[in-house]
Amino acid sequence: MRRVWVRESAGWLGALCVALIVAAQVAASARSELLYRDGDSLIVAMFARSTLAGGPQDWAMSSVLFLPESTVFAGLDAVLPFDVDGLLATAAVVNLLALYGALRVVAGRRREGRAPVAWSLLALVAFGLLAATDTSASRDALELASLQLTTTYYSATVVGVVLSVGLVRRTIDRGRGGVGLLTGLGAVAAISTLSNPLFAVWATVPLALVLAVSALRRPDRRRMLALLAVLAVGTAFGFFGRIPFAAWIANTGAGYAQPHLWMESVAYYGGLLADRLSTPLGVVGCLLSLALVAWAVHRTVRAEDAGSRLVATIAWVMPLLVVIGAVALGTHAARYLQPAAFAPVLALVALPRAARLPRQVSRQLVAVAAVLLLIGGALSVPRLSATAQTADPDLDCVTEWVDASGRTGAGQFWTVRLPKLHIENPAHLVQVDHQLNGYAWLVDRRDFDPGEVSFLVEDAQTVQWQLPVQAIPDEVVVCGRYRILDFGDARLPLGPQHS
Template sequence: MGPTSRARGADARARAFARRLPVILAEAAGLLVALAIAAVVVANVADSPRAFLLYYDGDSVLPALVRGSLAAGQPQDWAMSTVLFLPELTVYLALSAVGLGVKAAFAAGAVVNLAALYAALRYMESGTPHLPRARFAAGAGGHTLAAATHGLARRLPRIAATLAAFAVFAGLALTETSADRNALELASLLTTSTYYSATVIALVVIVGLVLRTLRGGGRRHRSAVTGALAAVTGFATLSNPIVIAWAVVPVVVVLGILGAARIVRWESLGRALAGLASGVASGLLLRIPLAHYITESASDAVRWGHAGESAAYYGALLAARFATPAGAVEAAIVAGLVATCAVVFVIALRRGGGMTAAGTRSELALVAGLGVIAPLGSIVGAILLGTLAARYLQPVVAAPVLLIAALPALGSARRHSTRRRVGRAGGAGARALRVAVAALASVAAVAALGAGSGAVPRIVASVRDADSSVRCVDDWVNQAGVRGAGTYWTVRAPKAYASDPRMLVQIDADLNGYAWLVDRADYPAGAISFLVIDAQSTIPHPLDLAPIRPPTISCGRYTIVDYRAHPLHLGPTHS
């Protein structure tokens, strides 16, 4: 290759980068705004009673317990539930590896979870069709500038739609401030590490991949998309099989409806089903070698014949949520989103009969249909299976917001046959509308960035504000130098923040070892010299377990019952 050819190649690469640069900067700006919104949400959680769920809840502290076990050099023999929390643990341990403390890693992980949701929404939105690219007359600088301008004009509405969807989800989370893990406050659960945040994100990514299977493309592209769909579905199933109920089944149901209405090509439907089915199968198969660590099967959570009790339970949660102004607003927003999804879905089905030029109708119908089927399916399924946990209903708030991110595709559906050249008159009204929308988006972005910058100090303050009760227990344990125990909801927070977590053992109400979401290396614990109790403890008569009434030490909401004079012996360990 001669100097002239190399120069031409370098010039071509420079022009290509110049065309892409505005889009890259726009995407970076969108991510920055999303991070600011995420910081506001996390600060709101950290400043409210819901901070307990983020930092100290018995389930939420699992990643910190893993971190402590690794730091103590214990054998990693964990007794997990049906959920392995593989993505959540990876993120938390990565944040810990860069030097963040226990509490700081939880706060940073909350921001990462929300940012990951935004990224997933961007990925999903990019899977919907858009206006065709404009053609440009040959030229040097003018061609590059025109192409860059057109690319930016095409991308900005899509970024704005994704930010709008993310902002709506964040707005729902801002209404949620209760410390109750079972309150019907579902959006803010995404900030935690053990309430299925990764599965919510996987739902969005799976939808994005299914959208790409509907768009067709070359053979190599179709194979790559189907393989990626299988890989994501497989990993999500490996970590948390509930993704089958949250994402796979609803998507299959919606695709089946669209196929019957002849809105989806059977070839595309087959590729999507193949990717989903192979992913679920591989994920379930990969769980077999990990069976030693899984102490509960999915069937263990099923309570057949308790649908009435479950319906009454969730009805009471809904009534309690409606009893607060913020809860009523959140419920109204979610109901409105689901209703909008239903309207769009019905319109798509009625028009039916084939595909638009870009496949817009099928893909928009999929997103809208999922916004109806996933919430209804999670509610009906949770009731029929007799469950009693609000976290199973998270698709109710996650699925409907996807339609907001897909709004640019709605515009494409109306204008898919229109090809415009940059510079062609589009009408004064259209230009004025674009200017107004751009101005409004700019003001919203500046406001979000300002709020985000103010939220960061609040998050830092919450991280530095150590829980006095937990610190009191840990200080006493360090000073005493003996091993003690407590029940699940009581002992896990002090254990998670302890300098040596081996000094606190998890037990049940009968003083047996209770290996549940804990390292089995803690057992057998032998004799224990104290009990940690609080209002959630289930140990009957904890002060009457020795011939002489033991002394007690008050640590805020905890009480330490000192049995050093008469150590207690634990029973056998069970899960």
Template sequence: MMQRRAAEVAGWGAALALALIAVAVVASTSSWLLYRDGDSVVVALMADSLRRGDSQDWALSPVLFLPETTVYAALSFLGLGTTGSLTLNAVVNLLAVYGGIRLVAGRSRPGSRPVTGSVLAFAAFVALVLLEGPGGMPGFHLALLTATTTYYSATVVGTLVTVGLFRRLLDGAPTVRVVPVMVGVVAISTLTNPLFVGWCVGPVAVAVGVLLVGRRIVPRLAVVTLLAVAGAAAVGYLLRGFFAANIVAAGGNYLRPDQAGDALARLAGVLGDTVVSVNGLLWLAVVLALFAASVVVAVRSWRRRDGVVAAVCVLAVVAPLAATALVVVAGTDADRYLQPWVFLPVVVLAVAPPVLSVPRALSAILAGALAVAAIAAVPVTVAAASRPDADLACVTRWVEASGRTGAGQFWTVRAPKLALTDPSHLVQVDNTMRPYDWLVNRAERRGPVTFLIQDAATIPFAGVPTFDATPVRCGRYTILDFGSRVLPLGDPRN
């Protein structure tokens, strides 16, 4: 028992080291995505607004960010500031991925090394994160998105946890203990992001069907599992009705089957961008190798009548294919929906029977090297999180000193809104000066607007004469100050 606990502690220690290394790279090479991206900052904006006790009327996408906001809000109470909290949140997200993989790996039993396999699988995931560094690889960026608070980290973890609980049921764990937890995870995951149905619920149903046809699962357990995941998903989706006023995205924005051809062409283009670099070729080779390994292990396990491992590997194959089909059928250009390709096939390393035994001496050397790398990563991460943004600080000082309200477009104004003590001093608008109700608190006061903020992402404003505006340069930002002149706002849009 003590040896098993020591192994678990060692596994979590290795995972922490790997997470620290990954976050150091992401914070250094993808700081914009982590700290200032228009979508990435919504969780911080929501948590800060709740902490201030502001009135709440958020205009949200189909993703409600409920687990993400809870985690970030808890971490923000540590007093690390916005960038510090987002950085720590990235470490927590990655550790949660390891926890999900470890659950999928199952309990220790003769002939298995679930902790070693879990660490190896997580290391493969971290390797994909490192290869995706924007400085080294154009094209797909799927693994590093898990470090953010908004690009489906909770859905990634929820999927892994559900797969792990499914595996526990197949291993013979008491249904009275596992099923309630599974129901809760599936309901919350569907409530916060309906994409979870395509990533997890559907593939689990396929895996159960395969097991049932092949007589690798008793009918009673198959029915219980299907009722649990399907029923919980239905409950989670129905609970979204309580947030109907906050979900402003129209279904037509996400389901465009008439554009399936364009979606396929875009995917081919991103794939082409990926393979032009050495990093991209390595990344694609790792992803495809893990996917192929999942197919091979699924077949071999099936022949050995190991339905548990076969089911997990079937999920690792079906979910990425389902995600790809969803992207094409929905006619979307959001390749982030393809994340199952990077976090599910890696679990084959955690569940497959060990092929080689690592000598203790080599394990000690690897552990030492990992510890040294993790220690070295900490100051790199701190430096990246603490790096001042002089341009953003310039805008913040000017806005707060003016005491007035200005406006800016989504990709321009998000980071300044987060940096302000009172975000309502900046109104989010489109290029026609209509308030843009997207990932923003509609309860904030709006106006009177007397200045505009622009940067390279700003689309030229239509119908706004600027002859009387005084430009204020703040590096990548330009503030157009109209003084006492009030710029009229149009009707809100989303």
């Protein structure tokens, strides 16, 4: 028992080092824009901090409620003395650690001839290598692995999907019983679907297909059908659980499905792939993904037991179905294809067979790997910290001016989100469109209660204003990439809300 505890603890320590190394590398690249400053990426921090502040709230969310992500961020905010960027950097590390935990569940229990801890760590390393090849600042790039480090782009859903695969595998490996595992599977499906309906597409559909096919071929089909039923019921409960949140869901996501645009979708994703292959690191990332898919197919053919076969099969079936489904529905968002990044990694834990090496050689390899990971993790802490503490004098200029004014202003989505998060009272910056109508999207609708503003914040992303009244600013405050149009005592009325 002690050896097991030591081995598992060593795995978590190694995972922490890998997470620090990967997070520091991604944060040091242009991808840091998505970690710290992207308008979409800030919703979890905004929602969590608003929740901790207390008081009534009336949020306008997308189809995703970000419940697990917000819970984790609020917990970090409550116990750590970090600023927002420090918390976002910490959350990136936590997300990777959570992924390791899910991979460890997929790898199965330790038994003779198996090394699940080592292979789970290797799978996290492979995923980290994929994330390290992501270097652009674009949220629309086909750079999917690094999205796991953000608090917004479905990190909890990714963990939920992988964890579901692991619970299915462990139930199959167990043979008999497994009520606790089935209950856990249903709970994960329900919570994940409640927060993000994409879980049904990423996990429920592929797993149901693989389980249904397995039920036709295996004598223990009752267990396969039971797993399928629990997964389906849990997903259904998740959808029902969304009903009380209906007022907060500004977009159900149904409008994203446009099957008649499938040709445009092919062209869109094809263009993203071409862009990905236009850089050396992009080529490396694609080749690594293809190698993992090939290994998954190989492991499917050579599987030694039902559990290993299921994991290996899902490693290539899941991304295949998701990509086909995304195209068939005419979608245009790279983030929907994330299973193409994380699912192939599951091939590494499908059959975590221990290497047959002399004990002395094995110990030396483990020692060398441990030392390298510890050194890399230790060196990555100040590197990651430095990215979170990078000065932004333009942002500081805006936040200090807004806080000192004590008044309420407005700005457009891509411009105002970052200053809104960093000012003392987020309600003092209202999110509007170019006509000064309230833009109720990923924001607390109570911000619109004042009904008027006295200054506007703009930058290069701001669409030309079309104000509802004639007004000339008394002063224009230049804050680097931002400009503050101060109308003094004049009041600009807000228009009706829309999402």
